[in-house]
Amino acid sequence: MTAIIEINDLTKSYRTGKAVDGVTLTVRRGEIFGIAGPNGAGKTTLVECASGLRRPDGGTLRVLGLDPYEDRHALLQRIGAQLQEAALPDAIKVGEALRMYASFYDRPADWRAVMDAWGLSDRRRVRFANLSGGWKQRLFIALALVGNPEVVFLDELTTGLDPAARRTTWGLIREMRERGVTVVLVTHFMDEAEALCDRLAIVDRGRVVAEGSPAELIAKAGAGSLENAYFALTEREPA
Numbered sequence: 016m017t018a019i020i021e022i023n024d025l026t027k028s029y030r031t032g033k034a035v036d037g038v039t040l041t042v043r044r045g046e047i048f049g050i051a052g053p054n055g056a057g058k059t060t061l062v063e064c065a066s067g068l069r070r071p072d073g074g075t076l077r078v079l080g081l082d083p084y085e086d087r088h089a090l091l092q093r094i095g096a097q098l099q100e101a102a103l104p105d106a107i108k109v110g111e112a113l114r115m116y117a118s119f120y121d122r123p124a125d126w127r128a129v130m131d132a133w134g135l136s137d138r139r140r141v142r143f144a145n146l147s148g149g150w151k152q153r154l155f156i157a158l159a160l161v162g163n164p165e166v167v168f169l170d171e172l173t174t175g176l177d178p179a180a181r182r183t184t185w186g187l188i189r190e191m192r193e194r195g196v197t198v199v200l201v202t203h204f205m206d207e208a209e210a211l212c213d214r215l216a217i218v219d220r221g222r223v224v225a226e227g228s229p230a231e232l233i234a235k236a237g238a239g240s241l242e243n244a245y246f247a248l249t250e251r252e253p254a
């Protein structure tokens with residue numbers, strides 16, 4: 016499989032200290048790749064660097080063969096990122112949001128088809144503020160896909176969802192992969208990583224402490240589950 020994201024010895028510091036401290040990893044085209052790790056491990060910073068939102072201090076980073084920061088205008092046409100809730104006005108309707116986001120891209124998908132495919136057509140005229148959490152997530156997924164991206168970055172997509180909405184969202188993420196989209200998924204949930212990810216990296220204190228398929232990480236840690244492997248690999252104990 017070809018690499019779609021190549022990260023080599025990446026570093027990024029804030030005034031508060033090093034957030035990413037020499038990360039090397041590869042994401043292959045067509046996979047669901049997870050990034051897991053404790054709070055403050057550097058996951059969001061890593062994803063922000065890969066999507067061109069932050070300039071790394073050192074190392075090399077290629078996404079779809081582009082330098083995300085230098086070539087961010089070209090890259091933004093080819094990637095999708097999940098929005099944070101505050102990014103949409105309360106009064107915007109589902110259909111309006113999709114049409115507006117489609118207009119940001121040179122070669123968008125047909126926004127009506129995306130709306131349909133993600134089951135949002137019945138809610139087309141519903142205002143954002145009136146959607147439940149699960150439907151908001153579904154809209155964020157649809158918005159991340161309306162530009163016809165090759166790679167999608169999802170940061171804690173299922174945090175705050177009830178168990179049923181989480182399972183539904185897992186199905187939607189698998190559907191993205193089936194449609195040929197590469198998915199980078201930041202998650203705190205090891206059951207989620209185990210269920211969804213083809214491979215994942217466990218990051219701690221700005222470094223990759225392990226990378227592989229869930230089965231490989233479990234074997235590497237000599238653990239019975241990915242959650243136990245996570246605790247062993249990050250050398251953290253449950254509180």
Ligand SMILES: Nc1ncnc2c1ncn2[C@@H]1O[C@H](COP(=O)(O)OP(=O)(O)OP(=O)(O)O)[C@@H](O)[C@H]1O
Pocket residue numbers: 029030031033034052053054055056057058059060061
């Ligand atoms: N804009 C910023 N300015 C200063 N420090 C920051 C900034 N963003 C993140 N940090 C710090 O960098 C480190 C890594 O943060 P980051 O948000 O990338 O971690 P994370 O793994 O995504 O954490 P979480 O799981 O809590 O979301 C943390 O110590 C954080 O406090």
